[in-house]
Amino acid sequence: PDAVSRVSLVYVSWSARPFLERALEATRPLGVPTVVVDNASNDGTAEHVRLRHPEVTLVAADTNLGFAGGVNAGVRETRTPWVVLLNPDILLTADALERLLEDGERDEAIGAVGAQLVGPDGVPQPTYSLRRFPTLATWAVDLLLVDKIWPGNPVTRRYLAADCDRGLDQDAEQPAAACLLVRRTAFDAVGGFDTGFHPAWFEDVDFCRRLRAAGHRIRYVAGARVVHEGGVAMRALG
Numbered sequence: 001p002d003a004v005s006r007v008s009l010v011y012v013s014w015s016a017r018p019f020l021e022r023a024l025e026a027t028r029p030l031g032v033p034t035v036v037v038d039n040a041s042n043d044g045t046a047e048h049v050r051l052r053h054p055e056v057t058l059v060a061a062d063t064n065l066g067f068a069g070g071v072n073a074g075v076r077e078t079r080t081p082w083v084v085l086l087n088p089d090i091l092l093t094a095d096a097l098e099r100l101l102e103d104g105e106r107d108e109a110i111g112a113v114g115a116q117l118v119g120p121d122g123v124p125q126p127t128y129s130l131r132r133f134p135t136l137a138t139w140a141v142d143l144l145l146v147d148k149i150w151p152g153n154p155v156t157r158r159y160l161a162a163d164c165d166r167g168l169d170q171d172a173e174q175p176a177a178a179c180l181l182v183r184r185t186a187f188d189a190v191g192g193f194d195t196g197f198h199p200a201w202f203e204d205v206d207f208c209r210r211l212r213a214a215g216h217r218i219r220y221v222a223g224a225r226v227v228h229e230g231g232v233a234m235r236a237l238g
Contacts, residue, residue, distance in 0.1 A: 114175020
């Protein structure tokens with residue numbers, strides 16, 4: 001079946017209108033159901049989507065739901081067996097979408113599939129694309145600023161999955177939620193994202209951990225390359 005009946009796109013955006021504009025223009029030709037959750041942006045995002053993208057389902061929140069709350073609200077608006085969770089600074093292509101779906105549909109145990117993120121210059125962003133779950137040692141290294149004096153320490157290398165070849169498709173612990181294909185039944189089975197993580201950070205880690213604990217595989221697909229600007233949420237905070 002074509003992608004229209006298989007997958008929906010869900011963007012969660014907060015005061016990132018220029019990036020969301022480009023993202024929606026890039027995915028409009030795909031013709032797949034698209035949802036935008038606007039987390040009470042202060043830059044006219046909701047008005048822009050209403051006027052320029054009537055084909056998009058808009059969830060205009062009165063308050064900032066956070067990333068987790070935004071994801072849950074967006075997924076509730078979908079009816080397809082697969083959903084792609086997207087940051088507004090991701091440019092998704094038809095080829096990348098099809099590669100994600102092909103990998104996910106190979107095995108019913110696969111609950112999520114991540115893409116390879118590259119910068120606007122085409123250079124891969126390995127630490128964004130793939131990581132392992134953090135441990136107590138990870139937090140200790142971070143809090144004690146060990147990376148500053150020993151950048152190549154084994155704890156950080158393990159967390160950043162430095163030993164993994166980003167050029168190979170593989171099972172993964174924590175691919176980037178900036179572009180993550182999720183099986184709808186797996187999402188529902190684990191109760192979606194935990195809104196206790198607010199406004200952002202680590203809700204994607206928690207979600208992937210719960211998926212794996214429930215017996216679902218998570219995949220990383222090297223050939224599904226998507227452009228990722230990066231740092232957009234931090235810019236909005238500034």
